[in-house]
Amino acid sequence: MESGTDEAYLAYVHGRIPALRRIGYLLCGDEHQADDLVQETITKLYARWPRIAAVDNVDAYTHTMLVRAFLDEKRRGWWRVRLFGSPPEHAAAVAGAAEDRTMLRGALAKVAPRQQAVLVLRYLCDQSVAEVAEILGCSEGTVKSQTTHGLNALRRILGEPRPVQRSGGGR
Amino acid sequence: MNDDDFGTLLLRPLAGDPAGSPRVDVQRAMREGRRMRHRRRWSGFAALVAALTAALVTGSLALAPASTGPKPRPTLPPEPAVPAACTGSPLPDGGHRAVTVTGGDSTGRWHVGTAAPNAGDKGPMLIWHDGKLVAQIAPPNGDATLHDINSSGVAVGSNNSAWDTYPFVYRNGKIERLKGGRGVASAINDSGEIVGTIGVNNRHPVRWKSADAEPETLPMPPGATIQFVLDVAPDGWISGMYLSDTYVWSPDGQVRKLAPPSPDGVFRPGPESFGFGWLYGVSLRDGVSRYEPRTGTWQHLTDAGHKAQFPGTGAGDAQVTGADELSVFVGREVLRLGGNPIAGRSGTYSFEITAISADAHVVAGYGLSTHADPKAQPERPFIWRCR
Secondary structure, eight states: OOTTSHHHHHHHHHHHHHHHHHHHHHHHSOHHHHHHHHHHHHHHHHHHGGGGGGOSOHHHHHHHHHHHHHHHHHHHTHIIIIISOSOOOBGGGOOTHHHHHHHHHHHHHTSOHHHHHHHIIIIISOOOHHHHHHHHTSOHHHHHHHHHHHHHHHHHHHTSOOOOOOTTOOO | OOHHHHHHHHHGGGOOOOOSOOOOOHHHHHHHHHHHHHHHHTTTHHHHHHHHHHHHHHHHHTOEEOSSSSOOOSOOOOOOOOOSOEEEEEOOOTTOSSOEEEEEOTTSSEEEEESOOSTTOOOOEEEEETTEEEEEEOOGGGOEEEEEEOTTSOEEEEEOOSSSOOEEEEETTEEEEOTTSSEEEEEEOTTOOEEEEEOSSBOEEEEESSTTSOEEEOOOOTTOOOSEEEEEOTTSOEEEEETTEEEEEOTTOOEEEOOOSSTTOOOBOOTTOEETTEEEEEETTTEEEEEETTTTEEEEEESOTTSEEOTTTTOSOOEEOTTOOEEEEETTEEEEEESOOSTTOOSOEEEEEEEEOTTSSEEEEEEEESSSOTTTSOOEEEEEEEO
16 A cells, blocks of 8 residues: 555554554543544644655654644643643542542643653553653653653652552553 | 652553543544645645635534523624734743733733743742733742733632642732632632632532632532633633533523533633633534523534634644734634744744633733743743734
């Protein structure tokens, strides 16, 4: 199939939507917003698709657009991040793992957006430092320092939490 | 434990896949993507005008009552006059590096903002009057934001701690806590009514009839939860949201969950989202719509939600480069604010419009580079005057 055609675009996008939704969801924590991020990403991907043959790593290119859409949304939606900080709270009605998620998501939302992206890509999407550097268009050293800053911010926000150790855990 | 082990264990509870089936529309992406190709090819401007015009014509034909809610009455708010031209200029920044405008009043004379727009920043809360910086206020507990201001110069806000946030009012040069305990004050109208939420772990929507009043709890549908109360209109209508659900309360306190007109549609209003008698909202997927609460009327304004904003909705990517223009909705029309007002800067900038006056003669917001680290290209406050 010739790259740059509608047929190639459809085959690529249909194969990648589940993975893109998952990354979007892990970045923002809201499935509807994740769908919006994916919609924006595949729209821009289509706009650039005729020249896609010039791109070495289409997956990394697409992930970059998704993360940029997320970062743009964080900037545009300043009030969601800055003013209110935490996610929907209904702690009284939830317990255990769900409560962990609510608290963590709230804490993560208060970390600087690029650091959020680094933490999610590295620790929830299993991306290497080099892969994250390619997606964010920065050096590996920057990814490492953003990781440290992001984790330190989480420590401050959560008050030096101890990660939950669960036997048989793992992703 | 090293950083990687710590990070992996700490974030593990957030792992998982989104529930439900995808709401991604590939055909729509191709239609929109084709338009974007066109915009590039034809240097943007002419195609943008055509796309907006087409969308607005479509929008005018798409007038439809809500599928639920009261029976529409024939009277809709009068459409405002759209100014002919606008001039943008920087708002004074008090010497602070990064400054954003967070809200404004109905007259366009008062605006509020912050010199600490990003988490971890330190800086005062700001008030402008007639485009002049008239107050720099030390935030209580070191980190707080003014969210809104009314035509009497009374502002409301809250501090930014997730665990110990409380609502306050700023008047006569002083910060005073609002009654009711911990929570957030989101908006104030010219009658002095303030809306927000009370509670941290269990939020409920409230209205303070005045800055001295006890909060009045607003009802929610059975089983529903509130995330943010967003805005209060001049006539007392109130908006709020929980994730993708939007609620409105009538001035007499009746709650209604909005049902967007398109099947499975999403309608996201923001702060300052009441304007010209309507509630404006956006979805990257569905574009920009507005809802008239008295009659329950929906209007879809454009599905090309990329270029025209409404304050606080975050609508549109609002990136300006070259011949692109910033635009904002005035009524159902688009007011063009002009090109990038950041003098001497090159590249692509993103703008967030955060306030528009009732007569559409004053618009305010801020801009920042879309590519650079925000620390290197900080947020800049702007005001546009239109005639």
